[in-house]
Amino acid sequence: MRLMEDELFPSTPGKFKIERAHTINRQFHRCFASTSTMFLWALFLIALTASYLSFQSFVDTSSRYFNASWGGMHWEKQIRASATPRRRGGVSVLVTGAAGFVGTHVSLTLRKRGDGVVGLDNFNSYYDPSLKKARKALLTSHGVFVVEGDINDARLLAKLFDVVPFTHVMHLAAQAGVRYAIENPASYVHSNIAGLVTLLEACKSADPQPAIVWASSSSVYGLNEKAPFSEADRTDRPASLYAATKKAGEEITHTYNHIYGLSITGLRFFTVYGPWGRPDMAYFSFTRNILQGKPITVYRGKNHVDLARDFTYIDDIVKGCVASLDTSQKSTGSGGRKRGPAQYRIFNLGNTSPVTVPALVGILERHLKVKAKRHVVEMPGNGDVPFTHANISSARTELGYNPTTNLEAGLKKFVKWYLSYYGYNPRSGGGATKASKSL
Numbered sequence: 377m378r379l380m381e382d383e384l385f386p387s388t389p390g391k392f393k394i395e396r397a398h399t400i401n402r403q404f405h406r407c408f409a410s411t412s413t414m415f416l417w418a419l420f421l422i423a424l425t426a427s428y429l430s431f432q433s434f435v436d437t438s439s440r441y442f443n444a445s446w447g448g449m450h451w452e453k454q455i456r457a458s459a460t461p462r463r464r465g466g467v468s469v470l471v472t473g474a475a476g477f478v479g480t481h482v483s484l485t486l487r488k489r490g491d492g493v494v495g496l497d498n499f500n501s502y503y504d505p506s507l508k509k510a511r512k513a514l515l516t517s518h519g520v521f522v523v524e525g526d527i528n529d530a531r532l533l534a535k536l537f538d539v540v541p542f543t544h545v546m547h548l549a550a551q552a553g554v555r556y557a558i559e560n561p562a563s564y565v566h567s568n569i570a571g572l573v574t575l576l577e578a579c580k581s582a583d584p585q586p587a588i589v590w591a592s593s594s595s596v597y598g599l600n601e602k603a604p605f606s607e608a609d610r611t612d613r614p615a616s617l618y619a620a621t622k623k624a625g626e627e628i629t630h631t632y633n634h635i636y637g638l639s640i641t642g643l644r645f646f647t648v649y650g651p652w653g654r655p656d657m658a659y660f661s662f663t664r665n666i667l668q669g670k671p672i673t674v675y676r677g678k679n680h681v682d683l684a685r686d687f688t689y690i691d692d693i694v695k696g697c698v699a700s701l702d703t704s705q706k707s708t709g710s711g712g713r714k715r716g717p718a719q720y721r722i723f724n725l726g727n728t729s730p731v732t733v734p735a736l737v738g739i740l741e742r743h744l745k746v747k748a749k750r751h752v753v754e755m756p757g758n759g760d761v762p763f764t765h766a767n768i769s770s771a772r773t774e775l776g777y778n779p780t781t782n783l784e785a786g787l788k789k790f791v792k793w794y795l796s797y798y799g800y801n802p803r804s805g806g807g808a809t810k811a812s813k814s815l
């Protein structure tokens with residue numbers, strides 16, 4: 377077998393051979409030159425591919441950055457502006473669930489008195505998100521910036537505390553509704569347990585740590601029969617998963633108070649109602665159905681006993697929330713470590729005068745001037761309790777809480793708002809439409 381050298385450097389030189397050797401030499405150089413050119417080309421292609429890939433990842437990262445609903449210098453500027461108090465001694469509050477019923481009212485009240493407020497809401501579709509968007513528009517028109525995001529988003533929460541040293545957190549974001557827990561139990565765990573823990577983790581790590589006021593629920597009294605319900609009564613027999621998650625929230629907040637020195641106030645709301653309310657609640661859905669000429673289902677307890685609720689008007693609840701913020705002591709921890717014991721409180725915020733569900737329907741009929749088509753059925757075993765009744769003496773003493781609106785007056789204001797927001801068309805049988813909404 378001939379070696380390659382033999383081919384290139386023949387052993388017997390001669391003209392032909394010499395020429396051939398030159399030719400071979402040239403071929404060798406050409407070949408060598410083309411190999412190095414190829415090598416250079418390959419290098420060039422590798423470099424091109426690498427720079428393309430890194431450019432792509434830059435584009436991806438930046439487009440993610442620019443498309444995210446939060447982040448960026450402009451966003452931070454808006455957050456800071458909204459969080460800045462406009463009065464001497466004003467507080468800076470992060471309100472979760474700001475586009476919710478209670479969250480909107482609390483945010484507006486704080487803003488109107490000159491506090492700094494930043495809202496956070498995930499605008500989920502548990503009920504019509506357009507109502508939440510309308511509440512957000514109302515807040516925006518009053519200078520409250522609402523971040524669209526979830527309390528389960530730890531990065532977002534860390535960023536918010538990074539941008540603003542919030543003095544307080546008003547935590548109202550939650551999966552509400554007693555009976556919906558049968559349909560979608562996971563949503564209660566997601567918002568009321570996992571979301572709460574994520575929020576508390578952010579608060580515990582924040583420097584300074586904020587004081588926290590949050591919404592528990594009258595439902596924690598569950599099967600308690602002793603009336604009126606006092607904060608010291610047993611709350612270990614919840615009747616619904618909703619109630620169980622709120623009760624768990626009370627235990628979880630206690631832990632964070634104990635370990636990290638977070639100042640915490642839990643408020644047990646009693647069936648809150650009023651303008652800008654929640655469409656899933658009975659007074660709201662009854663109003664819609666009565667106006668549309670549709671039947672309403674009125675639940676009744678065992679032995680034909682009417683169900684009753686300690687319905688509480690939104691303005692009274694807002695006063696209780698704001699008083700809770702104002703009487704909160706500072707958290708004692710810093711850098712995730714407790715420095716001393718911190719305040720831990722739980723208050724009932726109710727009205728102390730339960731009204732039966734049929735009586736509620738009667739009031740609505742009067743205000744709407746339309747007779748309801750009542751369909752009375754026995755209360756299904758879906759988490760409801762027969763009655764609620766708040767003892768509010770603790771809130772009276774500690775917060776100066778003093779509810780002043782009874783159900784008759786409160787529903788009158790609700791109906792007025794409902795008709796102005798949804799409109800009223802008597803020719804279509806009192807059908808409510810969203811077309812003529814007015815803010």
Ligand SMILES: O=C(O)[C@H]1O[C@H](OP(=O)(O)OP(=O)(O)OC[C@H]2O[C@@H](n3ccc(=O)[nH]c3=O)[C@H](O)[C@@H]2O)[C@H](O)[C@@H](O)[C@H]1O
Binds near residue numbers: 595648657673
């Ligand atoms: O205090 C709370 O912690 C809770 O209050 C509220 O729960 P509830 O007191 O159950 O209010 P709501 O649904 O308006 O039913 C009122 C009454 O109407 C009866 N009801 C209800 C629906 C129906 O179709 N028919 C009916 O008779 C029903 O049986 C009940 O007797 C909040 O929704 C909840 O998120 C939580 O905050």
